[in-house]
Amino acid sequence: MEVLQIASMAPQQVSIDVLLEKYAKGDEFTETEIFARVAKGIAQAEQPELREKYERVFFDNMMRGAIGAGRIMSAAGTGIKATLANCFVQPVGDAIQGVDTEGYPGIYEALREAAETMRRGGGVGYDFSRIRPRGSVVKGTASSASGPCSYIDVFDASCKTVESAGARRGAQMGVMKISHPDILEFITAKREVGRWNNFNVSVGIVDGFMAAVEANEMWPLVHKAEPSVEQQRAGAYLRESDGLWVYREVPAAEIWDTVMKSCYDFAEPGIVFLDLMNLDNNLSYVETIEATNPCAEQPLPPYGCCDLGPIILPKFVSRAFTERAAFDDEGFKAAVKIQTRFLDNVLSVTHWPLEQQRKEAEAKRRIGAGFTGLGDMLAMLGIRYNSIEGVEFSRHVALMMRDAAYEASIDLAIEKGPFPLFDADKYLKKGTFASRLPKSLKDRIRRHGIRNSHLLSIAPTGTVSLAFADNASNGIEPPFALAYTRKKRVGDGHVNYNVVDHAFRVFLETVCAQELRAPLLEAVSRYQPAFEVAGKTYQVKDCIPPSIVTAQEMSAAEHLAVMAAVQPLIDTAISKTVNVPEDYPYDDFKNLYMQAWKANLKGLATYRPNKTLGAVLSVGTAATEAKSVEVKDIDPLKVLFDRRPDGDLDAVNSRIHYITESGTKSMYISVSFAKVPGVVDGKDVVVERPMEIFIPSSQSDVPQEWISSFARQLSLNARSGQLGKALQDARQVKSDRGRVRYGFFEKADGGKVPRFHDSEVGALAYAIQQILFHRGFLDADGNQVPLRDLLKLTAPTVEEAKTASILDAAAPAMVYSAVQPGKKCGECGAYAVIRSDGCERCTSCQSIGACG
Numbered sequence: 069m070e071v072l073q074i075a076s077m078a079p080q081q082v083s084i085d086v087l088l089e090k091y092a093k094g095d096e097f098t099e100t101e102i103f104a105r106v107a108k109g110i111a112q113a114e115q116p117e118l119r120e121k122y123e124r125v126f127f128d129n130m131m132r133g134a135i136g137a138g139r140i141m142s143a144a145g146t147g148i149k150a151t152l153a154n155c156f157v158q159p160v161g162d163a164i165q166g167v168d169t170e171g172y173p174g175i176y177e178a179l180r181e182a183a184e185t186m187r188r189g190g191g192v193g194y195d196f197s198r199i200r201p202r203g204s205v206v207k208g209t210a211s212s213a214s215g216p217c218s219y220i221d222v223f224d225a226s227c228k229t230v231e232s233a234g235a236r237r238g239a240q241m242g243v244m245k246i247s248h249p250d251i252l253e254f255i256t257a258k259r260e261v262g263r264w265n266n267f268n269v270s271v272g273i274v275d276g277f278m279a280a281v282e283a284n285e286m287w288p289l290v291h292k293a294e295p296s297v298e299q300q301r302a303g304a305y306l307r308e309s310d311g312l313w314v315y316r317e318v319p320a321a322e323i324w325d326t327v328m329k330s331c332y333d334f335a336e337p338g339i340v341f342l343d344l345m346n347l348d349n350n351l352s353y354v355e356t357i358e359a360t361n362p363c364a365e366q367p368l369p370p371y372g373c374c375d376l377g378p379i380i381l382p383k384f385v386s387r388a389f390t391e392r393a394a395f396d397d398e399g400f401k402a403a404v405k406i407q408t409r410f411l412d413n414v415l416s417v418t419h420w421p422l423e424q425q426r427k428e429a430e431a432k433r434r435i436g437a438g439f440t441g442l443g444d445m446l447a448m449l450g451i452r453y454n455s456i457e458g459v460e461f462s463r464h465v466a467l468m469m470r471d472a473a474y475e476a477s478i479d480l481a482i483e484k485g486p487f488p489l490f491d492a493d494k495y496l497k498k499g500t501f502a503s504r505l506p507k508s509l510k511d512r513i514r515r516h517g518i519r520n521s522h523l524l525s526i527a528p529t530g531t532v533s534l535a536f537a538d539n540a541s542n543g544i545e546p547p548f549a550l551a552y553t554r555k556k557r558v559g560d561g562h563v564n565y566n567v568v569d570h571a572f573r574v575f576l577e578t579v580c581a582q583e584l585r586a587p588l589l590e591a592v593s594r595y596q597p598a599f600e601v602a603g604k605t606y607q608v609k610d611c612i613p614p615s616i617v618t619a620q621e622m623s624a625a626e627h628l629a630v631m632a633a634v635q636p637l638i639d640t641a642i643s644k645t646v647n648v649p650e651d652y653p654y655d656d657f658k659n660l661y662m663q664a665w666k667a668n669l670k671g672l673a674t675y676r677p678n679k680t681l682g683a684v685l686s687v688g689t690a691a692t693e694a695k696s697v698e699v700k701d702i703d704p705l706k707v708l709f710d711r712r713p714d715g716d717l718d719a720v721n722s723r724i725h726y727i728t729e730s731g732t733k734s735m736y737i738s739v740s741f742a743k744v745p746g747v748v749d750g751k752d753v754v755v756e757r758p759m760e761i762f763i764p765s766s767q768s769d770v771p772q773e774w775i776s777s778f779a780r781q782l783s784l785n786a787r788s789g790q791l792g793k794a795l796q797d798a799r800q801v802k803s804d805r806g807r808v809r810y811g812f813f814e815k816a817d818g819g820k821v822p823r824f825h826d827s828e829v830g831a832l833a834y835a836i837q838q839i840l841f842h843r844g845f846l847d848a849d850g851n852q853v854p855l856r857d858l859l860k861l862t863a864p865t866v867e868e869a870k871t872a873s874i875l876d877a878a879a880p881a882m883v884y885s886a887v888q889p890g891k892k893c894g895e896c897g898a899y900a901v902i903r904s905d906g907c908e909r910c911t912s913c914q915s916i917g918a919c920g
Contacts, residue, residue, distance in 0.1 A: 103130040135377065185422065194241070257269070335675050372428055383441075444541045452617055453630070454626035467637050525641070550568070704755040
């Protein structure tokens with residue numbers, strides 16, 4: 069039986085929605101109109117007499133399944149000054165302004181460059197390892213360094229305010245080397261609720277560290293910056309062999325355990341194996357890889373870019389789910405060759421946010437042809453993803469893609485010339501990816517050169533898969549869900565409709581018995597193990613082909629096996645998530661990462677649902693038994709708000725007087741409170757929380773600038789549940805204007821003496837602490853009062869809280885936790901966005917956010 073392919077089935081509503089919202093421009097309404105615009109735009113890189121020809125070639129190839137990544141499909145051919153590259157790596161040096169001693173841009177120059185890149189549509193990865201450690205000497209100002217983690221806070225805050233081209237916030241990746249003295253702070257930073265929400269983070273691991281873990285040896289934490297006198301007294305010393313300062317030595321196993329616990333409980337940091345990335349790098353002779361793009365499938369040098377284009381694998385399957393199912397090898401290889409030219413052209417027609425990015429791309433001409441829908445393709449062929457045959461066929465597809473792409477790039481070099489930094493002997497030296505190519509290809513490279521230094525990348529495909537591939541499985545992944553219900557905001561309400569995995573949809577519409585199609589789809593969407601038709605009971609598992617398998621049904625070892633088979637055939641890297649169950653043993657979890665290193669993978673990201681992260685309830689797998697929805701506790705102290713709730717809030721207004729060296733000053737302070745619902749021990753509760761700090765500007769004897777800034781920052785801290793810690797930090801601020809007298813300190817004998825603070829900021833923070841202390845929110849030392857103690861003090865009911873407009877600012881999903889808590893979803897408003905399969909996914913409405 070010939071099966072309907074993607075193009076012959078009516079599009080799903082989700083595909084229409086995403087296509088119109090993310091990719092259609094002007095009067096475009098269909099994918100063919102988008103393809104025509106993109107093909108015409110990319111063909112402009114050709115000689116004038118060849119443009120019409122390649123416009124048709126590129127259009128036909130997109131119709132066959134070779135599309136561009138999101139930035140290309142959104143912006144190519146529009147005239148918008150947005151980059152067509154999805155991501156970049158931006159260097160960050162050890163200086164505040166200008167450049168550091170090695171020529172790397174200072175922190176605020178790097179921040180400016182990153183902001184411009186994100187504004188033009190690119191995500192950004194950084195290596196923050198050059199920034200000197202906390203406490204080290206800053207000779208220029210005779211002060212101590214605050215460390216890289218404090219500056220990551222600044223980059224994170226900047227990302228919140230930069231809307232990139234295409235109306236999305238830029239994704240970011242922060243990398244720190246395992247040898248940095250502040251590595252433990254970096255590893256644990258995202259354990260704090262709300263910190264670095266606009267960052268993925270990864271630890272840069274080297275082989276020497278992994279060997280030290282295995283041998284249970286000490287590991288030196290080093291940097292070129294000089295430690296403070298106190299740090300040197302504590303044992304820091306200068307290492308003569310390389311001139312680096314050893315700040316301290318820590319058992320490698322202890323550092324590794326800290327990394328693993330964070331991964332186990334918080335799903336971050338990820339791991340990137342830097343030594344393998346550099347050894348395998350075709351350009352190891354002219355660059356060093358220290359960071360990756362935000363989804364980690366592209367190890368890149370400073371100012372390097374991701375020029376990506378996935379090929380939709382299910383489009384090359386015929387007669388799916390039958391004994392005659394087949395994959396079109398020759399058609400696929402032909403598509404890869406055209407895709408190589410298409411992506412090479414992208415480099416010539418894109419708008420570059422920075423001149424450094426243009427020069428980097430022109431010198432090396434990196435591209436990243438890849439694929440999407442691997443899981444669905446295998447299922448349609450009757451091959452189970454987590455079988456030996458599935459692993460072998462995945463390798464077969466990657467091998468075909470590798471050879472076809474390199475063949476095409478050699479042909480382009482003959483026509484247009486090799487990339488400017490090409491050196492045959494160095495490019496093909498032992499150890500590089502290119503050195504493992506077939507002899508025939510290596511001989512041609514020596515004779516003619518090659519147009520592109522790198523050609524392959526398997527990225528997450530998120531919304532392009534939804535828009536152009538009928539919701540085919542993402543990138544190299546198996547399906548995340550076979551079917552689920554999607555919420556779509558319409559006016560003041562929502563409408564629901566089913567979203568179906570492409571392979572499952574092909575099965576339903578072509579092979580499944582007609583009378584079973586609708587009830588089977590409903591059962592899978594509702595996670596029911598069985599359904600009835602005409603009085604007969606059917607088990608869901610018996611009605612679905614055995615070749616269909618979802619990510620949650622696979623073991624961790626089976627996920628790793630596919631990565632290990634495909635990675636040696638990809639000259640950059642792979643973005644893939646290894647899913648493990650909540651009860652996965654911790655020691656086995658740690659062993660996964662050791663296995664990944666020994667299997668020569670370039671990185672690893674895992675996801676384990678747990679009490680910290682919540683569980684993904686909408687897995688949409690074919691249910692084998694009834695799934696009960698557990699109502700999980702939601703701490704009302706940790707619910708995130710992105711703005712002040714509408715309506716009136718209860719407030720405390722105070723006027724304070726304090727004494728500085730220039731005289732007595734007065735100030736008005738207003739702290740507003742909101743009633744925030746939550747769930748504790750399965751019961752609805754409500755807690756009163758500070759929500760806004762307001763200090764009227766233009767007070768006669770106080771400078772306006774720092775007052776306004778400080779009040780706004782504290783309000784943001786309050787809405788993220790971090791006000792107590794922020795006030796404690798503010799009390800440590802020192803000023804060169806002298807001490808400030810405000811309040812009194814009560815001695816043990818009951819007597820009172822004036823209290824002195826190191827700055828006006830510290831005095832003001834203390835005043836706000838006192839307001840919160842008298843309100844019962846903080847204790848006398850400024851520490852957060854435990855939640856259960858607060859509940860005893862809170863009189864308002866949950867129903868009162870629900871009518872106080874607080875839920876307009878914090879989504880109901882955070883109150884009724886039938887979804888997994890996470891960041892705020894830009895589509896439905898629920899605080900339910902997690903990372904899955906390299907993409908941000910809302911577990912409430914199932915929309916796909918930032919990814920490749």
